[in-house]
Amino acid sequence: MTFIARFLYWLCWCLFRPFLLWVRYKTAPADVQQHLALDLSRPICFVLPVRSWTDLFVLQSLCKRLKLPVPYRSGRDLPAPGRPAVLYQPALQENRPQTRALEQLMGDAVTTLDYDVQLVPVSVFWGRDPGSETSLFKLLFADSVQAGRMRKLFIVLANGRSVLLNFGNPLSFKQFMRGEQDPKRAMRKLSRLFNLHFLRARSATLGPSLLQRTTMIRSLLGAQQVRLAIEAEARERGITLDQAQARARKIADEITADYSSSWLKLLALILTPVWHRIFAGIEVRGLERVREIAQGHEMLYLPSHRSHLDYLLVSYTLYQSGLAPPHIAAGVNLNFWPVGGLLRRGGAFYMRRSFSGEKLYSTIFRTYVDALIKRGYSISFYPEGTRSRSGRLLQPKTGLLAMVVESALRQRARKVMIVPVYLGYDKLAEANSYAKELGGGGKKKESAQGLLKATKILNKSFGRAYINFGEPIRLADFADLQLPDWRQSFGSDVEPQRPAGYAQAVNRLAKETMRRINDAAVAYPVALISVAILAAPQRAVAEQDLVRQIGYLVNWLQRHPYSSEVILPVAEPREILDRAAPIARLSRIPHTWGDLMWADGKIAPQLTYYRNNVQHLFALPSLVANLFRARFQVSEDTVVAGARALYPFLRTEFFLHWRREELEAEVRSVIATMLDLGLLIRADDGFLQRPEVNSAAFSSLAMLGRVLSETLERYCMTTLLLAADRRLGSIPRAGFEEDCRLLAERAAVLTGRMAPEFFDKSLFRGYVSTLIELGVVREDEDQVLHVDARIDGIAERALDLLGGDAQQTILQLLSSRRAPAAANPV
16 A cells, blocks of 8 residues: 555544444354354465445454454455455456556466365445335435445434344455456456345345335335226225225225334333343354345245244344344234234234125235335244144244235345244243133133233243244145246236146145144253153152153254254253243242152143144154054064054144155164163164163153043044934034033043143044045035044054053043933932
8 A cells, every 4th residue: 555545544544433433233143253264274365245444443443352364455465374454355356556556476386286265245234224115314424335425424323223244254365266267257257146145144133124114005006907996996885986095095004004114113112121131141042044045036034823923023033133034924902002013013013813705805905915025125923823722833824925925926136035944932921821711711812911911921931032043835836836837927917827736745744834833843941841741640759860861852853853954052951950840830840869859730721832842852762652652562663554544644734844754764763762871772682672660761651651632532523423423424523622622621631631632623623624635534525524444543543552541541532422411319
């Protein structure tokens, strides 16, 4: 650098230094050092997207604070180890004297034998506002790559408290230049590469520019399909066109979000102390993969739905991680004062439970979803449609998914990625209300009064919250497999032309999403301790035995993980117990021979929720263990056959990911792991044996078997009841499912279980649907069931899986079902 250039640089640094006291910044990813993994023995060059000494000063300050190599303007010198440099991306594409000097540097680098440099792209975002197409204020003060010196000063003053530095993956100059000898050509290639990276990074971090809500509503009402729907509404209802337009405007006003980056910034400031108050921590996994794919895709987040906190937690996590929060499809029941407007400004758009008979509403909603997809906004909604009251995933509802997928496939400009998200909580704020609703209590309507009562959670501790972003689904690739002709079918017509088999493909996509949510399960301490304590007889166990049973569960997850996406936050059994026991409110009963741990009758029903969050992780080994409940010795082929017969029901209830043709190999793998752990023994004749009854291994095998005991009891009730009713010839489905619920409810009372989720009617509905898919039961157009004679054998095999007490209880209940009361003796 010349003397004048150095002097100007020093002068600007002195002038800007006071502003550094004003600037507050954070990085994406949070752990930059681990993410970059820079080799300090090789030269380093940071690449900034625009010429800005302000950005450079902030980068230097951050690097000093994080003890990263501090970059400086290198002038005409190549970066060297211990002397990091900075490069402005526009220098790669401008024809100026310094560009010719840069060409010379590139030429020197090309001809220097074995020369390499680590190129690190860094985007500096002043504020998180993507800009508004209709706001003069934001055009002046929102961050912009075209900002001049004076405007940059205003941007620093307005947004200096919210600066984000986004670090990309380092690029090896040597690998990039492999086979390239022309410096000018190399510069053009490098320029295109970094230009694409910076554009994608900006889109992933800020999202597309925002339209004012009034502009969006005007655009919706002006769309051709909406105008046609308004005219049809006027004709069908016998009203004037003005009245139909007024109704359409009211619908659009009800639906449309009022996304505000300023409100998101304020919300993040408010929520940070709230989360710190009610949670001991928020553990997030899988974000790096999300950050990577968000650079080139429009994101569709599909989380599990456990709590009302889900809405805020997912958006907050993405925002704090340097990613644009999504627009969120929320139930219209949440659109009450003041929550409705606040959520709307956070990106919520509202939808009714049913669109039936509302053609105008359906058209406007569909057009709005189209607009969000076409403009590149990320979207989030809950495929279950409602919060799970039992802790297990619900069967997905495909109405909104079908709309979103169609909109995504009809536009070709942006690739769409579906990201399944698993959420879990050590303690759920709604646990008590869920238990009451499952027990038959009415669902409370959301209201401002209920919101005031909900503020009580600020005085309680809820342990930790867990978020795991699972393996994404590239929508176009899925459509290629399921709908080969979708590109031809989806044209640019106003009326959608869905390809044949579209509904079935969307249903398969929904099921696959639910399976990937479960693949990303977090086996958090409260869930593991709930599995162990609920699998103990009478929900009581010696403390040292409980630690050992937790150890078996942990050992299983480590030796035979359900999927590569599963997270085990804590792996030490004693630490799991110490962390979870107070949150789970287990009772400790002192005893001379060792303390006992017990879940009393009030706590046990709540623990079933947390157990159900991770029950699927142990479903297959539990099924294998149950095949040894009544038998000491079983052949391996018999175990495989038994698992094959019951697997369709488990796959439906737990969204297990193995296809039917993969099952045998997985069952044999489970058996091999159980042999390694000593839970099963291979006899000399090749048969499988369970351990001796007085051994610790038998205790663990029995515990593992009881993980599925309630599921198998419900399955047995369903098949036995169908076998008993088969003689009637035809069975109304609704009445039969209610009978199943009543039978399970009575069994729960008699066995002292009293867990409302045990007699959840939706589970019996799933069993019947699976039997229909297997061809054992047929359902006619009037929803009447016709049962095949094969049900008798199925019911008999199901009964063999239960213990003696459970068998006796169910058979006695069936024999006394609907029996008239005996007359009083004289």
